[in-house]
Amino acid sequence: MFDAFIQGLFVVLQWHTFVFMLVGIFLGFWVGLLPGLGGSTTLALMLPFIYRMTPVEAFAFLLGMHAVVSTTGDITSVLFGVPGEGTTAATILDGHAMAKRGEAGRALGAALMSSLVGALVGAFGLALAVPVVRPLVLTFGAPELFMLAVVGIAFISSLSGGGGRSLLRGFLAGLLGLLFALVGQDPQAGVQRFTFGQLYLWGGLDLVPVLVGLFAVPEIVDLAMRGSSIAGELPQGNLGRGAWEGVKDTFRHFGLTIRCSLVGTFIGIMPGLGGGVAQWIAYGHSVQSARTPAEREGFGKGDVRGVLGPGAANNSKEGGALIPTVAFGVPGSSSMAILLGAFFLQGITPGPDMLDKYLTLTFSMVWTIAIANIVTVAVSLFVLNQLAKLTLVRGSILIPFILFLAFIGSYTSNNHLGDLVVFLLFGALGYLMIRCGWPRAPLVLGFVLGRIAENNFYISMTRYGNAWLFRPVVLILMVLTVVVILYPFLQLRKRIPVEESV
Amino acid sequence: MKNVVNLRVAIALGTAALAAYALVASLDWPFRTALFPRVLGVPLLLLAILELILSLMSVDTGRAGHAVDFAMTEGLDPEVARNRTVAIFLWILGFFILILVFGFTLAVPLFVFLYMKFAGDEGWALSLILTAVAWLTMEGLFNRLLHIPFADGWIFSLWR
Numbered sequence: 001m002f003d004a005f006i007q008g009l010f011v012v013l014q015w016h017t018f019v020f021m022l023v024g025i026f027l028g029f030w031v032g033l034l035p036g037l038g039g040s041t042t043l044a045l046m047l048p049f050i051y052r053m054t055p056v057e058a059f060a061f062l063l064g065m066h067a068v069v070s071t072t073g074d075i076t077s078v079l080f081g082v083p084g085e086g087t088t089a090a091t092i093l094d095g096h097a098m099a100k101r102g103e104a105g106r107a108l109g110a111a112l113m114s115s116l117v118g119a120l121v122g123a124f125g126l127a128l129a130v131p132v133v134r135p136l137v138l139t140f141g142a143p144e145l146f147m148l149a150v151v152g153i154a155f156i157s158s159l160s161g162g163g164g165r166s167l168l169r170g171f172l173a174g175l176l177g178l179l180f181a182l183v184g185q186d187p188q189a190g191v192q193r194f195t196f197g198q199l200y201l202w203g204g205l206d207l208v209p210v211l212v213g214l215f216a217v218p219e220i221v222d223l224a225m226r227g228s229s230i231a232g233e234l235p236q237g238n239l240g241r242g243a244w245e246g247v248k249d250t251f252r253h254f255g256l257t258i259r260c261s262l263v264g265t266f267i268g269i270m271p272g273l274g275g276g277v278a279q280w281i282a283y284g285h286s287v288q289s290a291r292t293p294a295e296r297e298g299f300g301k302g303d304v305r306g307v308l309g310p311g312a313a314n315n316s317k318e319g320g321a322l323i324p325t326v327a328f329g330v331p332g333s334s335s336m337a338i339l340l341g342a343f344f345l346q347g348i349t350p351g352p353d354m355l356d357k358y359l360t361l362t363f364s365m366v367w368t369i370a371i372a373n374i375v376t377v378a379v380s381l382f383v384l385n386q387l388a389k390l391t392l393v394r395g396s397i398l399i400p401f402i403l404f405l406a407f408i409g410s411y412t413s414n415n416h417l418g419d420l421v422v423f424l425l426f427g428a429l430g431y432l433m434i435r436c437g438w439p440r441a442p443l444v445l446g447f448v449l450g451r452i453a454e455n456n457f458y459i460s461m462t463r464y465g466n467a468w469l470f471r472p473v474v475l476i477l478m479v480l481t482v483v484v485i486l487y488p489f490l491q492l493r494k495r496i497p498v499e500e501s502v
Numbered sequence: 503m504k505n506v507v508n509l510r511v512a513i514a515l516g517t518a519a520l521a522a523y524a525l526v527a528s529l530d531w532p533f534r535t536a537l538f539p540r541v542l543g544v545p546l547l548l549l550a551i552l553e554l555i556l557s558l559m560s561v562d563t564g565r566a567g568h569a570v571d572f573a574m575t576e577g578l579d580p581e582v583a584r585n586r587t588v589a590i591f592l593w594i595l596g597f598f599i600l601i602l603v604f605g606f607t608l609a610v611p612l613f614v615f616l617y618m619k620f621a622g623d624e625g626w627a628l629s630l631i632l633t634a635v636a637w638l639t640m641e642g643l644f645n646r647l648l649h650i651p652f653a654d655g656w657i658f659s660l661w662r
Contacts, residue, residue: 218574408610
């Protein structure tokens with residue numbers, strides 16, 4: 001196996017494979033920067049180009065492109081407050097807040113380095129897990145996936161902030177998100193729910209216009225209201241030399257980065273959860289890492305840990321998502337489903353052969369994810385400080401271009417004008433929530449988990465009746481849910497006596 | 503401050519109305535279809551009413567806590583902030599109307615030019631250069647390279 005591992009590296013480093021990977025990285029770099037133009041769309045667009053390639057070249061090209069999309073998506077999120085990808089929205093909360101404080105370089109450095117660490121952990125996870133993943137994936141049926149969604153929803157308590165009123169608003173936002181997830185055809189009986197007779201709504205609300213509206217519009221309004229650049233009139237001392245500081249932040253909080261990477265890898269392995277979930281759970285965990293209420297209040301205002309957690313998780317999940325795709329031919333996300341198509345185009349059937357006949361190819365994928373991210377981060381670090389200077393450009397120049405990207409990004413999710421209406425409505429809602437002190441993160445968490453929870457709940461009931469409640473992993477996840485809900489309260493109670501004694 | 507309180511009342515009222523609508527709509531659905539909307543709708547309605555009462559009583563400042571989210575910039579003249587907020591929302595709505603009327607390909611450069619010239623008060627040269635950049639991005643990247651099927655503007659359907 002070790003021989004195949006090393007051979008995997010050598011085949012990726014062959015010049016023609018390496019060139020294909022570089023082309024993929026170049027494409028992925030720009031796709032990540034452009035809001036809404038998702039990695040899965042680009043994967044689908046690039047499939048016809050792999051016919052003439054060998055399998056190693058084809059996967060170096062496709063994975064090279066796909067592996068860096070989340071990495072560069074963070075750049076748009078940090079600089080403009082518009083999610084470059086659906087999977088990089090959580091980075092906005094603290095990353096863009098840092099950019100507004102004149103620390104764009106540091107936020108970008110942290111986002112990129114944590115992305116690299118996450119990608120390496122995910123790739124390492126893929127390499128290690130391939131031979132042993134079967135029992136793990138088979139342990140997780142619909143009941144366990146439902147409970148995982150419940151654990152995710154429980155993170156609302158961490159994302160709501162301190163204070164009873166904040167918690168109330170956090171739960172309101174979370175419930176609203178869960179309700180929005182129910183729009184569309186009911187998965188059980190095919191009954192239309194909240195569709196108002198609109199065909200567009202039959203498939204439910206798309207994540208991209210919802211996220212772009214919720215996050216971009218309030219930032220654009222704030223920028224217009226201030227009438228200055230993103231970094232405002234603040235002293236710009238940190239702007240030009242902050243990237244290295246961000247890199248060092250990753251290693252200052254290395255434990256958190258690794259934990260969030262593992263969260264991302266684990267969620268990636270689970271079919272149907274995906275990066276939209278991973279980033280928010282990682283963000284929730286980052287908030288939990290605050291040791292005092294005062295530290296906790298820094299989240300959302302520009303705490304670098306709020307950048308590191310989601311940055312690591314949304315990259316590590318790629319390696320994780322490849323595990324069930326490669327080992328069983330079970331794609332965990334739409335991107336992986338398209339990648340599965342690439343396997344068939346190359347005449348390869350995923351499954352046991354990938355661990356035997358095509359083991360070198362499997363390991364070449366691990367190396368591609370790792371090398372693509374190393375190349376991207378290395379190149380980006382050279383230009384980061386220049387990119388950070390975009391935050392000094394006048395708002396009157398930036399606003400029309402940010403709006404252009406936001407509208408295009410929303411539209412390209414379904415190529416339907418309805419996406420623009422959803423973008424505008426959620427933009428107005430996002431602005432209202434910010435003005436009224438309602439946190440947006442719980443709403444997004446509820447929205448991404450709502451349908452997963454409902455689908456798996458009904459499959460569990462149909463398949464197991466009430467017996468699913470007593471499955472061992474379900475019971476463990478129930479305990480974990482209680483711990484996640486109570487953790488912020490326990491933390492608060494533990495701190496108060498300490499602070500009083502001080 | 504009064505405006506913010508009014509907004510808080512409005513958002514709580516809107517949420518309560520949405521929850522009530524979800525519950526009423528679910529009455530016509532089969533049990534399985536209605537289960538999740540009801541399970542979510544009841545606590546949403548109750549919590550929204552609680553938030554509404556607290557907002558009406560202005561029970562806020564001391565125990566408000568802190569939302570894990572950014573806050574709008576403070577310290578600006580309220581009149582200026584309000585005018586700029588209304589203006590940017592009108593520009594966003596205007597961009598949407600331009601897209602509906604002219605389609606993306608024309609609306610994007612038109613909006614970039616109009617915004618820079620009239621809202622941003624930028625010079626002619628910079629406005630025209632960046633308008634050209636916007637048009638090139640739109641035409642070159644999204645139309646020619648990615649072949650994104652943009653909807654035609656309403657104005658062009660008049661000629662068909």
